[in-house]
Amino acid sequence: MAATDVDVFSNEEKRNLSLGGHVGFDSLPDQLVSKSVTQGFCFNILCVGETGIGKSTLMNTLFNTMFENEEASHYQNGVYLRPRTYDLQESNVHLKLTIVDTVGFGDQINKEDSYKPIVDYIDTQFENYLQEELKIKRSLFNYHDTRIHICLYFIAPTGHSLKSLDLVTMKKLDSKVNIIPIIAKADTISKSELHKFKIKIMSELVSNGVQIYQFPTDDEAVSEINASMNAHLPFAVVGSVEEVKVGNKTVRARQYPWGVVQVENESHCDFVKLREMLIRVNMEDLREQTHARHYELYRRCKLEEMGFKDTDPDSQPFSLQETYEAKRKEFLGDLQRKEEEMRQMFVNKVKETEAELKEKERELHEKFEQLKRMHQDEKRKVEEKRKELEDEMNAFNRRKVACETLSSQPLKKDKDKKN
Amino acid sequence: MGQQKNLDGYVGFASLPNQVYRKSVKRGFEFTLMVVGESGLGKSTLINSLFLTDLYSAEYPGPSHRIKKTVQVEQSKVLIKEGGVQLLLTIVDTPGFGDAVDNSNCWQPIIDHIDSKFEDYLNSESRVNRRQMPDSRIHCCLYFIAPSGHGLKPLDIEFMKRLHEKVNVIPLIAKADTLTPEECQQFKKQIMREIQEHKIKIYEFPETDDEEENRLVKKIKDKLPLAVVGSNTIIEVNGKRVRGRQYPWGVAEVENSDHCDFTILRDMLIRTHMQDLKDVTNNVHYENYRSRKLAAVTYNGVDNNKAKGQLSTKSPLAQMEEERREHVTKMKKMEMEMEQVFEMKVKEKVQKLKDSEAELQRRHEQMKKNLEAQHKELEEKRRVFEDERSNWELQQRLEQQKMEASRTLEKNKKKGKIF
Numbered sequence: 001m002a003a004t005d006v007d008v009f010s011n012e013e014k015r016n017l018s019l020g021g022h023v024g025f026d027s028l029p030d031q032l033v034s035k036s037v038t039q040g041f042c043f044n045i046l047c048v049g050e051t052g053i054g055k056s057t058l059m060n061t062l063f064n065t066m067f068e069n070e071e072a073s074h075y076q077n078g079v080y081l082r083p084r085t086y087d088l089q090e091s092n093v094h095l096k097l098t099i100v101d102t103v104g105f106g107d108q109i110n111k112e113d114s115y116k117p118i119v120d121y122i123d124t125q126f127e128n129y130l131q132e133e134l135k136i137k138r139s140l141f142n143y144h145d146t147r148i149h150i151c152l153y154f155i156a157p158t159g160h161s162l163k164s165l166d167l168v169t170m171k172k173l174d175s176k177v178n179i180i181p182i183i184a185k186a187d188t189i190s191k192s193e194l195h196k197f198k199i200k201i202m203s204e205l206v207s208n209g210v211q212i213y214q215f216p217t218d219d220e221a222v223s224e225i226n227a228s229m230n231a232h233l234p235f236a237v238v239g240s241v242e243e244v245k246v247g248n249k250t251v252r253a254r255q256y257p258w259g260v261v262q263v264e265n266e267s268h269c270d271f272v273k274l275r276e277m278l279i280r281v282n283m284e285d286l287r288e289q290t291h292a293r294h295y296e297l298y299r300r301c302k303l304e305e306m307g308f309k310d311t312d313p314d315s316q317p318f319s320l321q322e323t324y325e326a327k328r329k330e331f332l333g334d335l336q337r338k339e340e341e342m343r344q345m346f347v348n349k350v351k352e353t354e355a356e357l358k359e360k361e362r363e364l365h366e367k368f369e370q371l372k373r374m375h376q377d378e379k380r381k382v383e384e385k386r387k388e389l390e391d392e393m394n395a396f397n398r399r400k401v402a403c404e405t406l407s408s409q410p411l412k413k414d415k416d417k418k419n
Numbered sequence: 420m421g422q423q424k425n426l427d428g429y430v431g432f433a434s435l436p437n438q439v440y441r442k443s444v445k446r447g448f449e450f451t452l453m454v455v456g457e458s459g460l461g462k463s464t465l466i467n468s469l470f471l472t473d474l475y476s477a478e479y480p481g482p483s484h485r486i487k488k489t490v491q492v493e494q495s496k497v498l499i500k501e502g503g504v505q506l507l508l509t510i511v512d513t514p515g516f517g518d519a520v521d522n523s524n525c526w527q528p529i530i531d532h533i534d535s536k537f538e539d540y541l542n543s544e545s546r547v548n549r550r551q552m553p554d555s556r557i558h559c560c561l562y563f564i565a566p567s568g569h570g571l572k573p574l575d576i577e578f579m580k581r582l583h584e585k586v587n588v589i590p591l592i593a594k595a596d597t598l599t600p601e602e603c604q605q606f607k608k609q610i611m612r613e614i615q616e617h618k619i620k621i622y623e624f625p626e627t628d629d630e631e632e633n634r635l636v637k638k639i640k641d642k643l644p645l646a647v648v649g650s651n652t653i654i655e656v657n658g659k660r661v662r663g664r665q666y667p668w669g670v671a672e673v674e675n676s677d678h679c680d681f682t683i684l685r686d687m688l689i690r691t692h693m694q695d696l697k698d699v700t701n702n703v704h705y706e707n708y709r710s711r712k713l714a715a716v717t718y719n720g721v722d723n724n725k726a727k728g729q730l731s732t733k734s735p736l737a738q739m740e741e742e743r744r745e746h747v748t749k750m751k752k753m754e755m756e757m758e759q760v761f762e763m764k765v766k767e768k769v770q771k772l773k774d775s776e777a778e779l780q781r782r783h784e785q786m787k788k789n790l791e792a793q794h795k796e797l798e799e800k801r802r803v804f805e806d807e808r809s810n811w812e813l814q815q816r817l818e819q820q821k822m823e824a825s826r827t828l829e830k831n832k833k834k835g836k837i838f
Contacts, residue, residue, distance in 0.1 A: 015497050024689045029443045285442070375787070
């Protein structure tokens with residue numbers, strides 16, 4: 001992308017030299033153009049508007065081709081975005097065109113969250129680009145850029161003012177994408193009503209602080225036409241792919257009993273103005289604004305969210321390496337801490353369980369000590385009893401012996417007596 | 420990816436190249452050219468001839484006029500305009516290159532300079548708040564080979580080998596008016612042979628789809644390396660005023676393609692391939708630098724992927740995310756393992772405790788049984804003893820009674836009571 005060529009001529013120490021002849025670097029723009037043409041261009045349009053307001057027809061009319069579009073029903077549960085990519089070619093210029101349709105917009109009873117899928121889609125495309133840009137090995141020069149370059153906001157031709165859904169949605173989108181508001185189906189509004197309608201819409205936009213896309217006036221080649229077109233916003237458009245014979249020409253138009261509304265007739269509607277501005281004059285500027293403004297804003301917010309800063313507390317600029325190194329150190333420290341925590345937890349667990357088991361062991365021993373003591377007691381008792389018995393037995397034996405001696409003696413006496 | 424669609428009429432995006440043209444002219448262009456070669460090879464003169472301006476003059480002397488002890492890297496910025504196109508041209512000089520007696524590492528300051536420009540660009544590209552990104556990266560390096568007629572010097576080979584992957588190297592044969600056409604041919608062949616032998620990648624002209632262009636490119640390729648002559652003086656030859664070198668034997672015209680390849684160099688460098696030189700610098704050399712730098716930051720010494728020889732396609736942050744996830748898995752595994760070991764150890768200990776308890780219980784049972792047995796034995800003994808004793812006592816009593824009875828009888832007999 002051409003983001004590297006930036007006007008830095010203001011603050012450089014340089015000499016202005018005049019050339020002594022034709023050097024030839026005036027072919028540089030041609031070299032650049034030829035490279036761009038070889039690469040091909042890509043352009044992404046987002047159409048936001050109620051079902052049936054004429055988004056698909058307008059796209060077909062703008063690009064002079066029949067893009068496939070099934071008619072959406074009014075009964076969608078929510079808003080969803082349907083992107084379709086087409087490869088177009090005109091003379092030697094290849095254009096990869098992506099048209100994103102908002103299906104179901106404005107159909108729900110509760111439309112509070114209608115804008116969310118749209119904002120999410122736009123952010124996702126920015127995110128994808130950012131991710132690619134941050135990769136270590138990246139290939140930006142052949143990246144298919146899906147970021148939305150322009151949002152055409154279709155306003156219903158009520159003739160009164162903007163609907164609150166319109167204001168809410170545009171306010172949510174204006175910092176993320178280039179918005180061009182257009183009045184759809186403008187053939188239902190008369191010229192005077194249209195004039196009032198446009199003024200009302202623009203004043204409502206201004207008073208609500210909605211930033212719509214301003215056609216750039218800094219390039220002398222196109223500043224005049226752009227400035228005059230800025231005054232015609234919002235463009236009142238009519239779309240048609242049907243051809244009607246008018247005079248001796250066949251033009252795209254809508255046939256009514258009371259007349260024929262010619263799409264490319266500037267007094268009938270602003271279609272030609274829209275085509276001029278969108279495609280023939282400012283397409284490249286829209287792409288540039290998307291990249292240099294809206295994408296940069298997204299990127300800045302995202303990086304700040306992730307904790308990146310440009311300067312450290314001492315206001316010294318960070319180099320990328322320092323930033324990443326710091327992050328990495330933090331990250332590694334974090335991992336290490338987690339590991340330590342887990343280990344510590346285990347150490348504690350082990351200690352606890354050991355203590356528990358030791359306690360159990362101690363209890364067990366105590367129990368058995370007690371049993372042992374009981375047993376000792378018992379044993380002693382048994383011993384005592386045994387001793388008792390033995391004593392008794394001894395006593396008895398002695399008696400027995402005594403008795404026996406005694407009993408043998410009297411017999412002797414008796415015997416003596418007899419004799 | 421996209422559907423091919425045919426347009427039924429003129430849409431207008433064929434003007435995109437014009438839009439790009441306009442914007443690029445408004446922005447202006449930048450180009451940085453580095454010249455490297457020993458003193459006195461005509462570098463300054465060639466630059467002046469190329470850009471038809473007195474970049475190097477008495478006021479701003481060229482590199483050879485400044486006697487340096489070590490290799491310096493100096494920049495001169497000039498702003499030149501042609502046909503409405505502004506070019507900020509930066510010429511980077513390397514005075515002192517190859518002039519010392521010992522030229523080891525004389526390329527180092529040059530490599531450092533190129534890297535520092537890449538570093539600056541990387542840092543400004545990576546800032547959170549990106550504004551202007553001035554591109555001071557070296558887009559092309561003209562390397563001047565002394566017209567020895569033999570071959571490349573070791574210094575030439577060393578230099579080109581070290582720089583061919585950092586910058587677009589275009590080798591030139593300097594002061595080509597000292598070689599005859601045949602000598603020049605030989606010299607060129609020899610140089611290209613040596614370049615191929617050492618696998619030096621000099622700047623390659625890109626292939627295009629255009630047959631005509633490809634033929635031109637092939638013609639240029641056959642003449643590599645370009646043999647150039649430069650001059651600060653304008654001489655009249657056959658009524659024409661040309662840049663040339665006046666000799667007693669004739670005038671060597673700078674812009675005469677029979678005399679030297681100067682016009683080829685000028686056309687290629689400025690008129691046709693300037694943009695491509697910038698693109699190759701941006702898409703190849705810079706990206707190489709960036710991915711190496713970011714990979715170093717991300718892996719910080721962890722050599723796994725480096726060993727695989729692959730650079731991640733993710734951003735450093737995504738890389739850290741992945742590492743974090745890997746770490747979580749690793750921690751989970753570690754936790755599980757530790758848990759298992761812990762459980763096992765606990766089981767062991769509990770089992771041991773159980774065994775211990777069982778053993779003690781068994782012993783206790785055993786002792787109890789023993790004791791009971793003893794008890795029983797004692798009781799039995801006592802019973803037997805008591806039986807015996809009571810029997811004996813009974814017997815004694817009986818005998819006593821008998822004796823009493825017999826004694827009474829005796830007594831009675833003695834008393835004569837018995838007849």
